[in-house]
Structures are given as C-alpha cells and as structure tokens.
Amino acid sequence: MSEQPADSLTPAERAAKEEQEKLEKEKEKEKGEQAQLPYTWTQKLPDVDISIPVPKGTRARDLDIDIKKAYLKVALKGQPAIVEGELCQAIKVDESTWSLDDQKEVSIHLEKVNQMQWWENVIKGTAKINTQRIQPENSQLSDLDGNTRAMVEKMMFDQRQKAMGKPDSDTLKKQEMFEKFKKEHPEMDFSNAKFTT
Template structure:
C-alpha cells in the first residue's frame, strides 16, 4: 500500500464510521462519482469528450476489486511460505554443539576381525564434549496467558456456583457473548487479543452522527441522540484493563446496535468489560486460542509436531530422526569410521529411547 493511499485513511475511516456499513460506504463513493464526475456517462460517438465507452466503467471497477483481491491472496501465500520456510529451517538445522562419536574396535588399516554377531558398535549423542551427558527431551508448550495471568487452579468445591455455571453455559452458546456475558443494554465477547461489544440502540437510530463513541485507553463512553435532540448515555465507565485506542474502532448497525471492537494492550482474559460490571469466571470459558493467533515460532512448532505425527503414521522418520540421520551421514565416511568408503545404509541405524543411536556393524556371514 502506497503512502499516498494511506494519507486518505483518516477521511475514509470517518466516512465508514459515519455510515456504519460497507455497502453504504461504497454507495457514498460511487454516489460521488455519479454526482461530481463523468464516470457513469457513456460516450455515444467518437466526438464525445466525456464519459467512457459502454462497459468500460464496469471493467474499471472490477479491475480495482481484482487488484486488491489478488493482493490479499498473495499476502496469504507469502505468510504460508514464511511459515513453511521457518519450519524447514528448524528441521534442517542440527542441534548446537552436537557431536557424534562412533565407537568400534575396528581401527583403520587394522586386520582384526569384527565383533561377534552378538556385539554391536554404539553411537553416543554427546554435548560440549561431555561423554556422560544424557540426551534430554524438549517439550514445547504454548500459553494463552501472559506472565502470571494464568488463572490459579480452583480448589475443589470453590467457584462451582450452579447459577454461575448455568449462566456461563448460556453465554457460551451465544456467539455475541462467547467467553463474555449478556447484560441489560449490551453483550460482549472476547478472544485473548480483543473484545467485541454490541451496545443496543433505539430503532430510530439510523445514522452514525446520531451516535457518539469515545474510546479511551482505559475508559469507554457510548451515547445516542434522543427524539428530543438531547443525548442519552448508555455506557460511561472505566475498562478493567488498558486497550490500544488507536487500533480500536466502532461501527453502527442501524436500528440494532453499535459494534465496538477493542484491541487489548496485553494478552489476558477479562473477567468483565466494565469496571462496575459483575465478573464472570474465566475458568468457565474456552481458553483455547486459534493457531493463527500464535506467533510464527509457535505456529512452526505446532506444524512440526503435526508433521511428525503424519510421518509416524506413514512409517517415515520424524524431523528429529531425520536430523540424526543427517548427522550420521556426515560421520559415516569420516576419518576413523568403520564404514568409511561404504555407501550410507540407513537400515543399519536404529534410534532408541532417549535418543541413543545404535549402528549394526555386523559383516555379512557369507563374506560379501
């Protein structure tokens, strides 16, 4: 998006908030072209200097739509490529300071016989030269709370008010109060990153100019014009937590409600949307978060786990097993390896529990 286009964002956002709906916003823009330009005028002859040939104006509109539709699809593809690239990089990079030691009694240039069939040479996975270091299993966890905001475990019998449980069940079944609540003049729902509030208005409210919404860093005020021309306040209260007011916005659905979207400054679950409101139990809501809400690193980790699960079902090596094989390929033909000069054979390698790799160094009984 060019800087020249972004310069008009404030004016266009004002129109959109005033009209309240995308369809009405487009009607304002196209109405301007109709009233103040020759956009809709048809050129009936070659001598006409105003207007467009039949069908050209419609093609211009369709071309503009397709331009940004293509940009949207391209953005989606780029995000997917970045995620895939990061996943591949994570899978391709071997562990830091990883050393593979191949132990075998067979030395280069030695004529000694190999171990009996009951004996095998083992590969130990060591870190920083510590031969006794045991491999550690790493676990990846994702949290929907920031720092200490995860609710503490509830003691048995506490916070089990049947009335509260019943209310929250009703709230969870309504998309407009999912993870939130239903109040007398408004409903609210939330995700870990934002809050949606729908404030009821009289059915005679049709225009955005008949509504005032003031979103502060930690305060919300909503009022509407009455039939007598005065202003009536619906909400005038503090918010329990701070929001990014520059990223928050509102729209009007005529005759129904004012839809307010607040972007949370910190990722946390709210117990109420207003300071004076009755609190809900965040232990009764759906605290899971969509994968798209996670950062790129977390998404890559989850994608890797899904990939490993699929590989296991297909009987193929996981990403970690593939890393081990890649390391062994490098050590297979290294100086001092009993397999130097031989093609890499993955069938002689097995990865046991704890990450210990065993290599079968037996010779073919036939001598081949």
C-alpha cells in the same frame, strides 16, 4: 434412563454430580449477571465484539463514543453514558472500530493488545465471566501466520511422535546432525558414542 438415587452413588460419582450442579448454578448466576449489563459481548482470543442497543432512529451524530487504549465510553450526546469505564485489558486503538447498525445498535470491535488472554469482563468492576469455561472455536491452521503455524505443526508432530513412543523433532534433528558428522569424519571411532535425548 432413570436417575440413580443419591445414596446408591459411589463417593466419586456423588462428587462429580455435586461438581456438575455447582457448575450449573455458576453458569446460571453468570448468565443472569451478564443479562443485567447494558450491552452484550463476545470474544475470540484476538478481539472483543460489543453490541449496545440505542433508541431506534439514532444517528451517528447523536452518539458520543470515545475509544482509548484502556477506556471506553458510549453515550447519547447530552445524556448519561450507557457504557463508560476502564477496560479490563489494553486494546489497539488504531485497529478498533465502531459502527451504528440499523439506527438502533452500536457495534464496537476492540482488538486486544494481549491476544493470548481471555477477558473476564469488558469494563473493570462489572460482572465477570469464568474464563476457565471458555471453549475456544477451532481455528484452522491456514488462519495462522507462518511462524505460528510452523510452531503449531511442530507441536502436533511432536505429540504424535510421543504418543507412538518415537523421538520428537528436536531429537530427530540431533540424530541427523550426528549421522552427518559421522559420515564427514570416518577417521573417528564412534563405537562407544552414546546418543542421549
């Protein structure tokens, strides 16, 4: 398929193409900035994982690692810090860990306090990522705790009902209660009763 010349595009197609090119440039810039950091990092909504390369043969006792609620420091003893600064968001210190892998890489796992927010960077003041572009991995309903799972299942049911033009779960519950009330009170006249959603 050959690319259309720019002048044969409709204004909407041209705008979409320009937006796509702008996004590509932003992604490339972001990738370059992230590559300049002395570590790589990934995140899921509940946590952040950081990998920091260190000289081969490094032992745990050679490291100076300090993990606090809003602060992180990783250094080789007696040398300037590889990573040091205020974290962009608070973490749960007791649930955050670090390990030394193959004597050449420090792996840090940080549990977020706010597990519903994406981080734009690890250390405040460093290169940011555009959190609007994050594509969350599909989580399984079975991964969720009971309350969250029930809430998600209710939302999914309500969306399906709405798509079919049917009442949502709250409306169904009200209708059910009304029907039960009518059965319990046959002496009352409900002929003029209107049920509003």
